[in-house]
Amino acid sequence: METQLELARQNRVTPLMQRVAEDENMAVEQIVRQVAAGRIVIPNNPGRSGQKVVGIGTGLRTKVNASIGTSSDICDIALEVEKTRVAEAEGADTLMELSAAGDLDAVRRAVIHSTSLPVGNVPLYQAFHDTIRKTGDPTRMDPEYLFDLIEKQLADGLSFMAIHCGVNRYTIERLRRQKFRYGGLASKGGTFMVAWMEKTGRENPLYEQFDRVCGIMKKYDAVLSLGNGIRAGAIHDSHDRAQVAEMVINCELAEIGRDAGCQMMVEGPGHVPMDEIQGNIMLEKRMSGNAPYYVLGPIPADTGAGLDHITAAVGAASSARYGADLICYITPAEHLALPNAEDVRQGVRATRLAARIGDISKYPERRETEKMAALARRDMQWQDLESLLMFPEEARRIRDSRAPEKAETCTMCGDFCAMKKGMALFAQDIGGDKQAPGRSTAAQGGGA
Incomplete structure (x- = not known):
């Protein structure tokens, strides 16, 4: 099966490209050119019918992702399905299923079956969860099991995956030489991978066998989102050497994956002060050849817990303004608790509004609705x-x-x-x- 990227390079218009053009009120030829260049991705696993068609990238409306999932303290499939439905009803464009406890296969399948949104995940969560359950020690994870798991999850119908390929021994050494961090490590998947590498003395298999990762993703025409496992968890850590090292690696990998015919996104930072947001996006776009940029927030202050959906919306508006393509929402529960359905509602609303504010600044020609409302x-x-x-x-x-x-x-x-x-x-x-x-x-x- 050829991917949307490979088909676009042959100048072939697919139904997905046509739908994106219609939704965005753009010429389909323009969509084809941008997909062919890797500047637009369309997460839509062909093995799953009835999905919403969503284009992410240059020239398109900034999209909003909602994340849900269980934890070791709260593990309720019905609750995750409810949060999924709330996220879709409130206008989220994509969904990430990030469960880390319970029957992860059952949770994932229940979520996929309860929504029409493109669904993504982080495969490292289940790899380490299953290893802990089996051996009691996450550092005993078998890399072969990880690769098998990626394919198994894609076969369930996932359309994109955040895979931590850029966390390697070089980035870990940067953490040591800079005397660690104020905010520690914020990524669950990234932290567990660091622990695995430290215990085994081996390189990250996702980095070492990156061509294999791309090959699996291509089989399902899924978008490979290069996870930000060393993202900053405090604004004082923003753009430290470890974060920038991973960003450089991820941008290189985006180019390699794109050349191989795989649809690619790069993931961006967590906590970033406002004055650094524009520069961060400029760096990602320039170093990756304008690969779509998927950002978490960003959160421009560390003191807003309880209202961090607002904190992040401030950062998200600026992020959308300067070229971010997909923004992962933050809920009021961020840093404090697992979100409930109302947290999901408020997070999606705040992030959609932030994306709209950024878009009408980024695209002045799209302000007609604002004028009519006035x-x-x-x-x-x-x-x-x-x-x-x-x-x-x-x-x-x-x-x-x-x-x-x-x-x-x-x-x-x-x-x-x-x-x-x-x-x-x-x-x-x-x-x-x-x-x-x-x-x-x-x-x-x-x-x-």
Whole structure:
């Protein structure tokens, strides 16, 4: 089977490319060129029917990923299915199933069957989980079992995988020479792989046999997302030598994988101060040949726990603005607890809004909906405004809970409504595109 990347290089338009073009309102020829160049990926395992088609990459709307999964403290398949459904209902574009406890095969299959979103995972989680259950010692993991597991999980219908290929002995040495870190290691998969290499004295098999990883991924036309196992867990560790070493390696691997015909993404940092976000994205794009960039947050402060969906949304808006292509949400529970369904809801909403803010800065030509919303708000056309909002049900709930005495206003200002007074003063001066379509000047000034 040929991958979307290989087909695009033959200038062949596939149904997936056509659908991405339609969804993004772009010429299909442009999508084909960008897929062929490795600047757009389409995670869509052909072995799983009924998936949502999602394009990720240059020129496209910034996408949002939601992550769910069990832990050793909370392991409930029904809860994970509920979180999956909430994530899809709230508008997530992709889903990562990151369970680390329980019957991982059963959890993964239940999640895949409960959503139409492209689903990804981190295969190292199950590799180490199963090794611990079998031997009691994660450092006894058999690399052959890891490769077999990657294929087994892909056969279940996964469309992308975060695989920690860039964690190697060179990156570990950088951690030692810089006297470790303020925030320690933040990646579960990355940390367990470091422990395995330290105990065995061997190189990371995912790095050492990278061509084998790509070969398995190609069989399922799955996107290989190069995991960020040495990402910073504190802003004071951002862009330290260990993180940058892994980033350089991952960008090289993205080029190697792309040359082999495998769809590739690079994963980005966790905690990054605001002033470094633009530079981080510039480095990834330049070093990887503009491979799609999948970022976690980023989180630009270390003191927002409890509201880190907001902390991360601030970083995500800037990240989207400067070229990130897929953003993994952060929930209010980040750093504190396993997310519940409401945490998932709030995380997806905050990240979608952040991506929208970044996109309308990155793509000024896509601001028409913002203009129409402003006109509807100005003219106090509440139903029109609601239809244009990202979260109409939430807006309606708030307005209905504090209904105004006069229906055309809201209880923020009441009789002192600035919009109403402004229309009374300037209704006869409105013209051109400042007159909302379908509403006359007289109607706009009505009731004033």
